[in-house]
Amino acid sequence: MNRPNSSMQLTRAADYGVRVMIHLAGPSTQERISLPALAEAADAPESFLSKVLQALSRAGLISSRRGQSGGFQISARGRVASMLEVIEAIDGPICLNVCLVSGRSCIRKAHCPAHPVWAQAQTAMLQVLSEARIVELAREKQPSV
């Protein structure tokens, strides 16, 4: 959604998305939470966060209901999601280098000694992010937050 501040940096949108998902998955979190309450929990501006929530909703990771008793709720799919799934729901697939973009082919690939290193670096990072489950992270959260 927005541009990172430096090379290889997560967008703020994806950062906020992860924060929100962990909050929504919290064991002591009430069923539905309003946008202002979520914005406070994620230290995020409401207007920006509402776009993040739209992306999470489109991906089926949360659901929302309008009206007085409305708000945002984590879905069953959201509960089992990894940090990687949350990031990709917001930013699209992670590609450390253009040469790793799925469906595109780099003419240098066959002879480029850097290509396998990019691929290996990306795999190492994605593995960590795909093993981090939102619901497990929410359990680690201190009750004060």
Added chain:
Amino acid sequence: MNRPNSSMQLTRAADYGVRVMIHLAGPSTQERISLPALAEAADAPESFLSKVLQALSRAGLISSRRGQSGGFQISARGRVASMLEVIEAIDGPICLNVCLVSGRSCIRKAHCPAHPVWAQAQTAMLQVLSEARIVELAREKQPSV
């Protein structure tokens, strides 16, 4: 130097920087190489590449000499450099998330369950990039390139 196309993506400048360094470290590469020859080897536009070469030179990874027999040459330090050192010479330190920027502190750090995951994902990626030595990658390169 330039902005990446998506989240967590290397800049084109750093990508070209790695290509150039591998070319300069090649066992069959002549001692000094001109900008047009380097641009061809890296599939990079000359004007853009000259900025990349300036950054590599400032970092002591290459040296340059003006004049008819001039050109660019890898330095002793460049020969032992890793891909990570080349990237950071061009883009500055890699930080997957704002909360990992050295010298800055995130107020959420103490209670944020995502923070250690970002740190671990970054470490996994940087380890791969710091183990990939330019001179070893240059040895793998096929002679046709």
